[in-house]
Amino acid sequence: MLVKFSVAIPLYNKEPHVKRALDSVINQTFQDFEIIVINDGSTDKSAEIVKSYSDSRIRLINQKNAGVSAARNRGISEARSELIAFLDADDEWTPDYLETVRRLREKYPDAGLYATSLKTEFIDNVLMDKEKELRKVIPDEGLILNFFKVNLKDISHKDIFYTSSVTVPKKIFSEIGGFKTGYWWGEDIDMWGRIGLKYPFAYSSKVCAIYYQNVVNGAAYKKKPVKGHPLLETAKEALKLGEVPRGIIKDLKEYMKFVEMCTAKHNAEAGERDLAFKLLARSDIKLAYKKILLSTIILSVIESNFPKFYKFYFKENIFAENKPQTQFIKRTG
Structure with missing residues (x-):
């Protein structure tokens, strides 16, 4: 049944x-x-x-x-x-x-x-x-x-x-x-x-x-660089094959840039900043996205070189009041 x-x-x-x-x-x-x-x-x-x-x-x-x-x-x-x-x-x-x-x-x-x-x-x-x-x-x-x-x-x-x-x-x-x-x-x-x-x-x-994000074995805060995002592969292939409805194409292409920004932001937080720098140099990336990436790069440099300063002045004092908003991934299994 x-x-x-x-x-x-x-x-x-x-x-x-x-x-x-x-x-x-x-x-x-x-x-x-x-x-x-x-x-x-x-x-x-x-x-x-x-x-x-x-x-x-x-x-x-x-x-x-x-x-x-x-x-x-x-x-x-x-x-x-x-x-x-x-x-x-x-x-x-x-x-x-x-x-x-x-x-x-x-x-x-x-x-x-x-x-x-x-x-x-x-x-x-x-x-x-x-x-x-x-x-x-x-x-x-x-x-x-x-x-x-x-x-x-x-x-x-x-x-x-x-x-x-x-x-x-x-x-x-x-x-x-x-x-x-x-x-x-x-x-x-x-x-x-x-x-x-x-x-x-x-x-x-x-x-x-x-x-829930504050859990054991969670990846919401997992600091490990990624090679790419699977949606970018899916979207590029669909566009190439002409499988994207006409009314969605513009939004899909812009969403792909958003996904690139989120991926670059994650990698920068994990200490890998190459993708973020590449996006900063691209003329087709929104200024708002670039501001997010630049801020992330600066904070990641501070965290890497001055961990005690970062923990006290940023992570505990500032981010405790403003939890991460780009909640782009779920947890690993």
């Missing part, structure tokens, strides 16, 4: 958090679901916590560590439902998440993605401070027709959804493929971009998920 939702939870060393995630699914107001936990080679007691549950709807699948994309792809292949909801093992849902997504599905059966708003430690509601122009393209509840345009409207990139507030029909993955493996940076954004090139998104601004 098919279930309404398959909930895919990638798991890698989340012992302090996985119970919270599981309980948030079990406590949903809508109860027609299965939970697929993909244990991606955890070395702590995460799997034991999952095994302690007697709920027959929970399946634990063990595999060697292959990364979060491989774990999510395994969850997709094992899913018994047409609707696959993603939840990271250190996040949680509010009790009405699945009920909200079910309503979106009934209203917008042809959407390629269903998502709700969320809150984090740093942002109570990501739509509260959105300007009127942005609210025009982000409905309280309805269809988002241009994913790239929505994300370009706010330079701070307070995303209107994250992986843990997303549900995707299984047939979509059959059409466009799974999450790209070999990346820990931007693999989720790449997936949403690939879907957004072909389908509208059904969205509710109701907060139905909680995204």
Whole structure:
């Protein structure tokens, strides 16, 4: 018998958090679901916590560590439902998440993605401070027709959804493929971009998920340079093959520059500044982006050469009040 939702939870060393995630699914107001936990080679007691549950709807699948994309792809292949909801093992849902997504599905059966708003430690509601122009393209509840345009409207990139507030029909993955493996940076954004090139998104601004960054084994603050962003490869290939709808081309190209800026910013924070300097020299990069990169370069130099000064005067005094806003990646599995 098919279930309404398959909930895919990638798991890698989340012992302090996985119970919270599981309980948030079990406590949903809508109860027609299965939970697929993909244990991606955890070395702590995460799997034991999952095994302690007697709920027959929970399946634990063990595999060697292959990364979060491989774990999510395994969850997709094992899913018994047409609707696959993603939840990271250190996040949680509010009790009405699945009920909200079910309503979106009934209203917008042809959407390629269903998502709700969320809150984090740093942002109570990501739509509260959105300007009127942005609210025009982000409905309280309805269809988002241009994913790239929505994300370009706010330079701070307070995303209107994250992986843990997303549900995707299984047939979509059959059409466009799974999450790209070999990346820990931007693999989720790449997936949403690939879907957004072909389908509208059904969205509710109701907060139905909680995204945690201050967690063990987290990559939100992982300082490791990356070679590139998978969405750039996807976008370049789609443009080359003429697969981008005419009305989206301009926004996609500008969004690619935004992605380049975010990648350069991340690398500069990790001590690799070459990409940031290259973007600073390009005439097609927005001044606002260059200001962000220049500020990041200066702070990274201070941090590298004067770590005590940086920690006291910047990280503790300033950034404690202004948490990172370019929350462009999720965590690794």
